[in-house]
Amino acid sequence: MKKLASILGALLLILVLGVLGFILWQTPSYKGELQLSGLGNEVEVYFDKFGVPHIYAQSEADAYQALGYIHAKERLFQLEMMRRVGSGTLAEFLGPDLLEIDQFFHTLGIPKHAKESNAAFLAQGDTPWKRAADAYVTGVNQFIENGQLPVEYLLLGEKPRPYTLEDMHSIIGYMSFTFAMGLKTDPLVTKMARELGPDYLASLSVQTLPEHHFIPNHYPDSLKTENLLVTSELTALLEKLPVPLLEGSNAWVISGSRTKSGQVLFNNDTHIGFASPSVWFEAHVEYPGFSFYGNHLAGVPFGLVGHSRHHSVGLTMFENDDQDFFEEKLNPSNPNEILIGEQAFPITSRKETIHVKGKDPVEFEVRETVHGPIMNPVVKEIAALTQNPVSSWWVYILEPTKALEALYQINHAETMQQVADAAALIHAPGLNIMYGDKAGNIAWWAAAKLPIRAEKVHSKIFADGSDLESQPKSWYPFTENPQSINPPSGFVASANNQPDTTRSGIFFPGYYYPGERWNRIAKTITSREDWDLESIQSLQLETINEVSVANAKFMISQIDRRQFEDNAQILDDLAIWEGNHALKLSAPTLYYKWLYHTLRLAMEDELGKEGFEAYLQTFMMIRSTRHFLTHEENRWWDNRATDVLESRAEIISEALKISLEELSKQFGDSSRDWDWEKAVTIEHPHPLGAQKPLDKIFNVKTDAVEANEEAVNKLAFKLNGEGIYKVISGPAMRIIMDFADVEGSVSVLPTGNSGNRFSKHYADQKELYAKGKYRPQLMNEETIKEKSENKMVLKPGN
Structure with a gap:
């Protein structure tokens, strides 16, 4: 036995040493010298306390080559996943589950469009x-090779x-695809319109409602730019993506x-x-005449x-509707043609x-x-809705992108102009470009x-092709x-x-959120005139939702409190809830459970389980909830499976009863x-984290x-019946900068700047x-070089 124990002990020691050796082998180095062929001069790279590279070069070419090398060093596998999504080659790398x-x-045409855009770029x-x-490409490939x-x-094994x-x-x-909300929304809205009719749609916010908050425009005379004339099945499919989707954003600039x-x-x-790693990689690049973080x-x-040292640029999603679906009419005499009016057009194939x-x-x-492409074979919601071909008309694939030139x-x-x-070069996806200097x-x-559509066109219902x-x-x-340029209000904001309306009075349709975040931002900013970097943090971190408070009070008004005397305390807590989401509060726990069951009991009989789950994944749920609850002519309340006519009060009361029973258990x-x-969990998943036990290694909790x-500090989750809410998205960074001290700006990332699991910056x-x-966000050269513990020197080599 002693001999066996000795052997096992030796084997364990060998295993531990092997693991430690592997970790040391994989641990990235942030110091030393490397030779890169093609460099004109030596490049210094200083890594700060959080692994942000500060690149000092003597020329633009050297700077971007160094950036490519460092970026690949820290985020190569993330780059791999993103290029394979966009090129449609995930199955080649990860297997048949991604086919x-x-x-x-x-x-949809993204790989084909990438080829066309690249040809136009060249x-x-x-x-x-x-x-x-x-x-930059040269630098990336030098890391891949060496x-x-x-x-x-x-x-x-790749x-x-x-x-x-x-x-x-x-x-x-x-x-660009991550902004394509139309694919999630339009088939569902079309299904509602065809199977339920306009009375049901009237209780939803398919288009923006008057009570929602609008971003004010302020058109300048001084800036001139060139006039450029010229469901649930899908959700489940997109959940296979090994990279995160861009979902929304806040930005505001105060004069x-x-x-x-x-x-x-x-x-x-x-x-x-x-996701792990999170999307953004921070880098600071300096060469003569250029300084940018x-x-x-x-x-x-x-x-x-x-x-830079003189201007700052941010972005949010515009959420404009740039994708239409056309249900085609086949030519009776030729099934490989469609008819538009009396004219026949061919259906091509590749x-x-x-x-x-x-x-x-x-x-x-x-x-x-x-x-555009016929989507029935790859979008099951469309295939279930009609046997006619349905084509996707999407602005993004209509012309080559100029995004790289624009960026x-x-x-x-050097100027606002x-x-x-x-910004005028960006045709899609729609972005709100925020600027200060x-x-x-x-x-x-x-x-x-922005396309000009006929007045008769409903941009979220399939059109007659x-x-x-x-x-x-x-x-x-x-x-x-x-747009808004130097408005009298003293701020611009988008959420x-x-x-x-545009200059010519047009409300351009989109998948816009109701503006609750924008309203909190606007009210807060205009409440004082002495904002600074420290005081504005409270707004960026705020988790108050005023509309949820109004919803909760309305729902309480619909019940007979005498039926819920045993739960008086939690109902009292909800009645005085101010809409914040502090972790020790119980009011949010009841509110979201109650809201889910209210919507489920009202809508599932019309939409079915899958249709209802699809509805919860669209922008409409957040945008419609207040209107849905208060609309007096709401036909959704009646359960079509029963002979009696259910009322709003009955559905809300039944939902509360179910919620209280479930929360007690x-x-x-x-x-x-x-x-x-x-009730809240948060995890940043890695593409390999879906395979246990790799989740323990790669995912970040x-x-x-x-x-x-829908608070300013939006930490979003999917409304569900389980009552456990996994935070699936949130701020991918938080940036604040006062132009009185550009070098004193601050930020934070959800995980770290490195995508290497064995990096201390993961x-x-x-x-x-x-x-x-x-x-x-360090930019002062003296401070960076003085405090940096890691310096890498990239030297010209053969």
Whole structure:
């Protein structure tokens, strides 16, 4: 026995030493010297306390080559996932489970569009943005060839292929798709319209309602830009994506008239699905004539958000409707043609081949009309709705993207006019570009190419493809787009809500949120005139939802309190709830459970279980809830499965009864034990984390956060009947900058700046983020070099 114990002890020691050796082998180094062929001069890279690289180069080409190398070093596997989503090659890398999502992306046309955009990019010739992109690609490939590959490749038995400019355009395509709310919403709205009729739609907010909050426009005369004329099944499919979707955002810029310093105060927090690593990679790049601190997507050399020493740019989702669906009329004499009016147009087809790991390649056909690709084969909700072909008309794939040029111009802009001109290059997806500068200017531009539709067209219901009047007409000029330049109010803000009418009086349709976040932002900003970096943090971290308070009070007004005497305490707590989501409160725990069952009892009989779950995943649920509860003519309250006519009060009371019973079983009989923190979980999932026990290695968990439906600090979850709410998205960074002290700006990421599991920067910001704290965005060269513990020198090599 002693001999056996000795042998086992030796084997255990060998195992432990092997594990430690593997970890040391995988642990990235942030210091030392490396040779990179192609560099003109030596580049110094200083990594600060949180692993943010500060790159000092002597030329633009050297700077972007170094950025490409460092970015790949920290985020190569994330880059891999994003380029494979956009190129429709996930199954080749991860296996047959991803075949359907590849087919979906090929049908939608993103891989094809990436090729077309790349060809147009090359056709521009030797532009500054191409030279910078080429240098970045060179740096990425030098790491792929010579660097220590992330452990994910070892686990999957794969190696990365070289990175290309076409891959870069595939990543832009992935980013653009994440904004395509139409695919989730329009089939469901069409189903409601056809099967239930207008009376049911009247109780929902399919379009923006008058009581919602609008972003005010303020059109300047001084800025001129060129007029550019010219359900549940799907949700389940998209959940297979190994990268997060961009979902919303807040941004506001306050002029010096409302700040303590008299300088512009800039704020941005983009809302993106939680993931490990989180989406943004921070990097600070310096070379003669250029200084920029940016938030980058993996594989993209230019910051989508960031600031120089004289200007700052942020973004939110515009949420404009840029995707229409046309139900086609086949030509009776030729099934390979559609009719528009009396004229016949061909249905074309192309063959796509998808390579599948461990399997034979799969070839499939994509059929297209003049409106776009036919989506029935890859969107089951559409296939279930009609046997007629349904084509997707999507602005993004109608012309090559100029996103890389626009981002380069924005990063390098020296004037507000240059940023406006760059914003005009963005045709899709729709973005709210937020701007502030050292000269005191503040601005917001809704950047997108907006189609002119006929008045008869309902942008969220399938159009009759054969109707001549339903065809897209032309485009509004960019000068018509919603915007606000140095408004008298002293601030600009966007929170994914509806912009006010354009210069010509048009309410452009979209998938806008109701404006509750915008209203809190606007009311708070205008309440004082001495804002600074510290005081504005309370707004960015606020978890109050005033409309939820109104909903709760209304629901209480619909019940007979005498029937719930045993639960008087929790109902009293809910009655005085102020809408915050503090972790020790019980009111949110009851509110969300009660709201779920109220909506379920009202809607599931009409929509079915899957249809109801699909409804909960659309923007309509948040935008419609207040109207749904209070609309006196709401026909959803009646249960169509019974012979009696149910009332609103009966449904709400029954939902409360069910909720109280479930919460008692879940958390105990005393409502004092129904703390909100017990109902909230938060985890940042890694693409390999779905496979146990890899979740224990790669996923990042934190303490509970103040999860909420639509507060400024939006930490979103899916409403559900289980009563456990997994926070699935939130601010992907929180940035605050006072132009009185550009070098004193602050930010925080949800996890960390590195995507390498064995890096100390993989999750070193998670507690700061969960607790609402910030850390500096360093730009002062002396401070960076003095405090940096890690310096890497990249030298020219053969």
